[in-house]
Structure formats: C-alpha cells, structure tokens
Amino acid sequence: MSQTVAVLKRVGLILGLPAVLVATWWFTSADSQEFYQPPLSKIVEVFPKTWTSQRIVDDVVPSLGRFVVGFLLAVATGIAVGVAIGSNRALRAFFEPVLEFLRAIPPPVLVPILILVAGIGNDQKVLVIVSGAIWPVLLNTIEGVRSVDPVLVDTCRSYRVRGALRLRMFVLRAASPQIMTGVRQAQQIALILMVISELVAAENGLGYSIVQFQRGFQIPEMWSGVIVLGVIGVLLALLLRLVERRVLVWYHGVRAAERSQR
Amino acid sequence: MTQAIAKGRTGAPPVLLGAAGLVAFVGLFEVLPRVGILPEAYFPTASTIGRTMATLVTESSFWVSFGETVQTWALGLAIAVAAGIVLGVVIGTVPVLRAATASTIEFLRPIPSVALIPLVIVLVGTDMESTLILVVYASFWQMLIQVLYGVADVDPVARETALSYRLGPWDRIRYLVFPTALPYALTGVRLAASVALILAVTGELVIGSPGLGHDIETANSSNSIPRVYALIVVTGLIGLAANLVARAVERYALAWHPSVRADVPA
Amino acid sequence: MLEIQSLRKVYDGHGRQVEALRDVTFSVGDGEFVCVVGPSGCGKTTLLRTIGGLLAPTSGTVTVAGQTVSGPPDQLAVVFQEYGRSLFPWLKVYENVELPLKAKGMPKARRAELVNQALASVGLLGAGTAWPWQLSGGMQQRVAIARALAYEPRVLLMDEPFAAVDAQTRADLEDLVRSVWRETGVTLLFVTHDIDESVYLGQRVVVLSSSPTTVVEDIRIDLPDERDQLNTRGLPLFVELRSHIYSLIQKAKRTADTR
Numbered sequence: 001m002s003q004t005v006a007v008l009k010r011v012g013l014i015l016g017l018p019a020v021l022v023a024t025w026w027f028t029s030a031d032s033q034e035f036y037q038p039p040l041s042k043i044v045e046v047f048p049k050t051w052t053s054q055r056i057v058d059d060v061v062p063s064l065g066r067f068v069v070g071f072l073l074a075v076a077t078g079i080a081v082g083v084a085i086g087s088n089r090a091l092r093a094f095f096e097p098v099l100e101f102l103r104a105i106p107p108p109v110l111v112p113i114l115i116l117v118a119g120i121g122n123d124q125k126v127l128v129i130v131s132g133a134i135w136p137v138l139l140n141t142i143e144g145v146r147s148v149d150p151v152l153v154d155t156c157r158s159y160r161v162r163g164a165l166r167l168r169m170f171v172l173r174a175a176s177p178q179i180m181t182g183v184r185q186a187q188q189i190a191l192i193l194m195v196i197s198e199l200v201a202a203e204n205g206l207g208y209s210i211v212q213f214q215r216g217f218q219i220p221e222m223w224s225g226v227i228v229l230g231v232i233g234v235l236l237a238l239l240l241r242l243v244e245r246r247v248l249v250w251y252h253g254v255r256a257a258e259r260s261q262r
Numbered sequence: 263m264t265q266a267i268a269k270g271r272t273g274a275p276p277v278l279l280g281a282a283g284l285v286a287f288v289g290l291f292e293v294l295p296r297v298g299i300l301p302e303a304y305f306p307t308a309s310t311i312g313r314t315m316a317t318l319v320t321e322s323s324f325w326v327s328f329g330e331t332v333q334t335w336a337l338g339l340a341i342a343v344a345a346g347i348v349l350g351v352v353i354g355t356v357p358v359l360r361a362a363t364a365s366t367i368e369f370l371r372p373i374p375s376v377a378l379i380p381l382v383i384v385l386v387g388t389d390m391e392s393t394l395i396l397v398v399y400a401s402f403w404q405m406l407i408q409v410l411y412g413v414a415d416v417d418p419v420a421r422e423t424a425l426s427y428r429l430g431p432w433d434r435i436r437y438l439v440f441p442t443a444l445p446y447a448l449t450g451v452r453l454a455a456s457v458a459l460i461l462a463v464t465g466e467l468v469i470g471s472p473g474l475g476h477d478i479e480t481a482n483s484s485n486s487i488p489r490v491y492a493l494i495v496v497t498g499l500i501g502l503a504a505n506l507v508a509r510a511v512e513r514y515a516l517a518w519h520p521s522v523r524a525d526v527p528a
Numbered sequence: 529m530l531e532i533q534s535l536r537k538v539y540d541g542h543g544r545q546v547e548a549l550r551d552v553t554f555s556v557g558d559g560e561f562v563c564v565v566g567p568s569g570c571g572k573t574t575l576l577r578t579i580g581g582l583l584a585p586t587s588g589t590v591t592v593a594g595q596t597v598s599g600p601p602d603q604l605a606v607v608f609q610e611y612g613r614s615l616f617p618w619l620k621v622y623e624n625v626e627l628p629l630k631a632k633g634m635p636k637a638r639r640a641e642l643v644n645q646a647l648a649s650v651g652l653l654g655a656g657t658a659w660p661w662q663l664s665g666g667m668q669q670r671v672a673i674a675r676a677l678a679y680e681p682r683v684l685l686m687d688e689p690f691a692a693v694d695a696q697t698r699a700d701l702e703d704l705v706r707s708v709w710r711e712t713g714v715t716l717l718f719v720t721h722d723i724d725e726s727v728y729l730g731q732r733v734v735v736l737s738s739s740p741t742t743v744v745e746d747i748r749i750d751l752p753d754e755r756d757q758l759n760t761r762g763l764p765l766f767v768e769l770r771s772h773i774y775s776l777i778q779k780a781k782r783t784a785d786t787r
Contacts, residue, residue: 036385159675
C-alpha cells in the first residue's frame with residue numbers, strides 16, 4: 001500500500017504545480033473580454049484546427065529542418081575548429097581576444113548583414129543559426145581540450161598513442177563533458193535564432209506562422225503557436241539530455257564516486 | 263608525483279600573440295574588401311567602420327540609444343538577479359518546494375524567450391517595457407539554476423554541524439548557504455548578464471523598442487551599411503566589457519574564498 | 529639493457545635555474561630488478577621521466593637496448609604513481625589495457641590474448657567490464673600494471689606506484705610485482721621513497737643524494753630469490769641493508785640542510 005502512496009506522491013509532486021498553474025490560467029482567463037488575452041479554452045479549441053498535418057508539413061518541418069542543419073553544422077564545425085585551436089598553446093593565445101570579441105556580439109544583430117549577404121532563403125537562415133550557435137561549442141571545446149589531465153597526456157606519450165586514435169580515444173572523450181555544456185547552450189541559441197530569422201524575413205516556418213497570426217489578428221491561433229514553440233523547446237532540451245546521459249555515462253559515474261568520498 | 267612538463271618556455275608570450283591575432287583580424291577586414299574577395303558593398307573595410315564609429319560617438323542620438331540599451335539591460339539584469347537569488351534560496355533550502363517546483367522549472371526554463379515576442383508585442387506594446395520583460399525572463403532562469411545548484415552544494419556534514427549547534431535559519435543562510443552558493447551566484451550573474459544583453463538588443467531589433475538594436479534596424483533599412491557594422495562592433499564591445507568585468511568581479515570575490523569551483527553546466 | 533650516463537637536468541623556472549639532477553650514472557642489466565631510493569625532493573620522478581623519454585635531459589644520455597632515448601622509446605612501459613588518473617575513465621578496464629595495443633596496430637585476436645593474460649596475471653580476469661572508478665585504489669593500480677604488462681615491454685619503469693595505497697594493499701602489490709617480474713623476465717626499474725620496499729623488492733638498490741642529485745651508492749641486495757613479507761623482512765641481512773640505506777639517506781638529508 002505504501003508503494004502506491006509513494007508513486008502517488010511522486011506523480012503529485014511532478015504534476016501538482018503545473019496543474020495548479022494551468023488551472024489558474026484557465027479560470028482567470030475564462031471570462032476574458034480582452035482581445036489579446038483569449039480564454040485558455042478558446043486557445044485549446046483552435047489547436048487542432050490550426051495545427052493540421054498540412055501546416056505541420058508546411059511550417060513546422062521546414063523550421064525544424066533548418067534548426068537541425070544549422071545546429072549540427074555549428075556543432076561539427078565548433079568541435080573541429082575547437083580541437084585544432086585548443087590543442088596548441090600558441091593558437092589559443094592568438095585567437096583568444098578575437099574570439100572573445102566575436103562571441104560577445106549578440107547573434108541577432110548579424111541578421112540584417114546576413115540577409116544582405118545571403119538573401120532570405122534557407123541558406124541565410126541556416127547561416128544565422130550557425131553564426132550564433134557555433135560560439136558556445138567552439139569556446140567550450142577549446143576549454144575542454146585545453147584542460148585535459150596531464151597524467152593522461154603522459155600516458156598517451158608513454159604508450160605512443162598518437163594521431164587519430166589519440167584524438168578519438170583521448171582528446172575528444174576527455175573534453176566531452178565540457179563540449180556537451182557547449183552543445184546544450186548551442187541548442188538553446190539555435191532555437192532562438194531559428195525563430196528570429198523567421199520573424200524578420202521568411203516565407204514559411206513556425207516563427208513566420210506566429211507573426212502571420214499576429215498580423216492577421218488571429219490571436220488564439222497566435223497563442224497556440226507560442227505554446228507549440230515552447231513545447232518544442234522543452235522536447236529538444238529533453239532529447240539533448242537523453243543524448244548526454246548516454247554519452248557521459250562515465251562522467252556521471254566518476255562524479256558520483258567522488259561525491260561519495262566527500 | 264607527475265608534474266606537468268614545463269611547456270611553452272619557448273615562443274612568444276600569450277599577450278603578444280593575442281595582440282597579433284587582433285591585428286590580423288582587423289587587417290583581414292581591411293584587405294579583403296579592398297581586394298574584392300569580400301564585396302565591399304556588404305563588407306566595408308575596417309578603416310571605414312572605424313571612421314563611422316568615430317562619427318557615431320559624436321552624435322548625441324547614439325549616446326541616447328546607448329543609454330537606453332544599457333538601462334534596459336542593467337535594470338532587467340538587476341531584477342532577474344534579485345528574483346533568482348531570493349527564489350533560488352527559498353526553493354533550494356526547503357526540500358518540499360524544491361521537489362514541487364522541479365517539474366515546472368524544467369518545463370518553463372527551456373522555452374525560448376523569443377517565443378514570448380509576439381505575446382509581449384500585443385500585450386505590452388513596442389516600448390522598453392516589452393524588451394525588459396524578455397530580458398528578465400531569459401536571465402532569470404540562468405540565475406535561478408545557478409543559485410539552486412549553489413544551495414544544493416552545501417556540504418551535508420557542515421549542515422548537520424550547524425543544526426547541532428542550533429543555528430537559526432538566518433544564521434544558516436549567512437554562514438552555510440551564502441559562502442557555498444557565492445561562486446555559483448557569481449557564475450549565474452555572468453551568464454545572466456550575457457543573456458540579458460543579447461535579449462535587450464534582440465528585443466530592440468525585432469520589437470523596435472528604443473536602443474542600439476533599433477538603431478541597427480534603422481541603419482539597415484536606410485542602407486547605411488558601415489553604420490550597421492559600427493553599431494554591431496559597439497554592441498560587441500559592450501558585451502566584451504561586461505564579460506571582463508564579471509570575470510574580474512568573480513576573481514576578486516573568490517580570491518579569498520576557500521573553494522574554487524568550475525562552472526556548473528548552465 | 530638500460531644505461532644512464534652522466535644524466536643532468538636543469539629546470540628553467542621564472543628566472544631561477546634549478547638543478548634537479550647533477551650527475552646520475554648507473555645501469556640496469558637485462559632482466560634485472562633495480563630499485564631507486566632517495567630523500568624527498570631528490571628528483572626521483574624527474575629521473576624516471578627522463579629515462580622514460582617524457583623529459584629531455586640537459587646533458588648526458590639514456591640508452592635503452594642500445595638505442596639512445598630521445599622520446600618515449602618503444603618497448604618501454606611506465607606505471608605512474610597516480611593510478612587513478614592514469615586510467616581513462618571513459619574506457620572500461622579491458623579497453624584501458626587494450627589501448628596501447630591498438631596503438632601498436634595489433635590485430636584484435638592477439639590483443640584479446642594479451643589483455644586477458646595480463647589481467648589474469650594481476651588477478652583481475654573478471655574485472656574487464658568494470659569502469660575504473662568502480663574499483664578500489666589497489667585494483668586500479670593493478671589495472672595500470674596489467675596495461676604495462678600487456679604491452680610486452682622489455683623495460684618497465686614504475687614511479688612510486690604504491691605510495692598512495694594502504695599498507696596491506698601495498699604488501700600484496702609488492703608481491704605481485706615480484707612474481708610478475710619473475711614470470712616475464714622484464715627489466716624493471718622501480719622508484720620508491722620506501723626504503724624497506726626497495727630492499728624487499730630489488731636485486732640492487734641505487735641510493736640517490738638530495739638535490740642536486742647524484743648517485744650515492746649502488747648496493748647489491750644478496751637476499752634469496754624467494755622472498756615473502758613475513759620471513760624476508762625479519763632476516764638479519766635485510767635489517768642490515770635497510771639500516772645502511774637509511775643512514776645513507778639521513779646523511780644525504782643532512783648535507784642538503786647545510787648547503
């Protein structure tokens with residue numbers, strides 16, 4: 001019996017506050033006369049009509065497609081360049097001030113320039129995503145590669161582990177916790193830039209749809225779009241966490257072992 | 263004991279190399295547009311950008327915008343930091359609250375702040391307040407998460423010692439929670455500051471509230487490309503300055519702090 | 529097999545010059561077990577790293593199997609003191625032991641043979657699928673030893689490998705090293721700060737002075753080949769040898785203090 005109680009308690013804790021918040025929203029907005037704050041019931045009502053499979057194919061898929069391409073490109077390039085720079089003390093020193101400056105530029109301000117250079121098509125949007133998402137990956141990779149344990153460096157030297165094997169089995173693995181931190185931040189930035197590139201100039205997409213709703217005064221639909229965007233953000237973060245858990249199994253094990261010795 | 267091999271004895275010192283990197287970067291930006299590898303219409307030379315910046319700082323309207331951006335940023339950051347600390351400490355120290363809010367935090371936190379832009383436009387308008395809301399929303403989560411980590415990191419042995427000496431909640435916060443959470447809080451401020459600036463400028467760019475972001479959009483629509491670049495450089499410098507100041511504060515505040523912790527992944 | 533000739537190492541540190549090793553000369557014959565002891569801070573680790581090719585000497589030479597050392601030599605393996613940090617935490621025990629063999633380009637079947645053999649000889653045959661951080665300190669050091677063994681080196685260097693392990697585990701590991709040495713016939717250079725350990729393990733003990741380091745004495749250990757913790761350490765010869773070395777080191781420390 002106490003097992004059921006324990007499970008109920010867990011479920012209660014997880015769903016409790018969210019349920020209360022949603023209920024509060026539902027009831028306080030129920031009688032809303034405000035044009036821009038429709039009742040939650042109305043928003044829920046328009047959901048299936050708005051997010052038909054047609055719209056999903058026409059808007060959501062292209063958005064996510066651009067996100068995935070931009071994100072993966074940023075991660076791959078960031079890691080590759082990060083490893084190259086991070087492995088060499090002179091290169092690190094050479095690039096540090098420039099990189100610190102470039103990463104401090106808020107990515108969205110580059111959008112106007114990128115539109116000039118690359119137009120308003122998919123290429124430009126992917127470029128926008130990469131231009132912002134690459135920095136956390138690049139900088140965290142440099143940091144991760146820089147701070148590998150010197151004992152392991154000596155071990156590799158001693159046993160003549162070199163080249164591609166060393167990169168694969170040592171450098172990348174050792175830096176992976178730090179790299180994953182960068183990847184997580186990159187995912188958040190990539191999503192933000194995906195939306196922004198569509199708010200500014202687009203022909204399709206999730207952000208584009210939301211703006212269209214807003215301009216067409218279809219407010220409940222606009223709200224529903226915002227919710228969809230929020231849900232996508234949550235799902236992506238969750239997905240990334242699952243990936244991280246698998247890739248960093250060893251790291252969590254080491255940390256747990258250290259903590260238990262404290 | 264294996265000591266790190268004394269590397270890098272030979273070769274130029276890092277400061278010189280870094281300066282060389284900067285010079286090379288600016289140099290590239292000067293040469294490539296001139297030579298035509300980068301189209302000069304879209305990529306003004308570094309000297310053109312420099313001259314535009316020099317003109318910019320003489321215009322009072324620039325400083326007005328500058329002030330507006332910094333104001334939005336600083337105010338938003340202050341609110342986010344304060345809320346993050348208060349809520350973080352309260353939630354972090356009461357286990358029931360922590361458990362009950364965990365799912366909500368994990369759900370709200372990854373929602374991209376830009377998702378709020380359409381809402382904020384229709385509900386609040388296109389003034390500074392809208393951008394402020396974006397700034398506060400995005401930076402609050404950065405701060406909250408770090409403070410929660412910090413509070414959670416209190417050494418259980420130290421906590422039990424404090425309890426056995428019957429230290430009241432205020433004292434516990436002062437002597438236990440504060441020193442442990444301080445490094446995390448400072449990291450949180452640094453991350454929040456960075457996010458806050460991005461959102462401030464983004465809000466101005468997209469929503470149109472007054473500030474440097476809005477000026478960029480204006481310059482862009484009137485095709486003053488060097489001006490766009492000049493403003494971009496200015497925002498980059500602001501971000502850089504903020505980052506350096508935050509790191510200096512961290513180093514100073516933690517110089518006497520016994521524990522030095524690495525960044526907890528945000 | 530191993531020739532160290534007039535080895536000198538000077539460190540350049542922030543304007544100061546530190547002469548860690550002044551003139552170290554000794555040799556280790558094929559299949560010999562030689563221990564190196566000295567007072568703390570006498571540059572034992574520097575010496576080992578130079579022999580292992582991880583550090584370049586300021587002058588003097590190290591020769592392994594007739595070849596001058598100018599980088600980590602082939603056929604030489606090192607077991608470091610920080611066992612915990614010398615194993616890759618993202619690789620399981622089996623993969624850790626296997627890695628140097630992969631670097632050698634060995635085919636999979638042969639690798640499996642050597643890895644399992646090595647794990648068996650340190651008593652960890654069943655632990656291949658464990659993560660290093662799941663193991664105790666003593667077991668981690670065994671894995672490091674197994675890794676060195678699987679590599680089939682002709683020379684094995686060990687840098688105070690049991691310094692950070694508790695006394696009982698250390699006794700077990702000492703016996704393990706001796707039995708492995710007798711089985712494989714590898715040339716073994718063992719650096720330690722523990723005088724008793726050096727006498728118990730070695731056929732010879734090289735005693736170092738304090739910094740700047742030279743060789744004080746090269747002592748032959750005439751204890752029987754069959755040694756065990758209980759009996760050997762009680763033998764009069766053992767006591768005599770260790771006292772002799774102890775007094776050498778005390779003298780070395782005193783000379784350092786008056787310099």
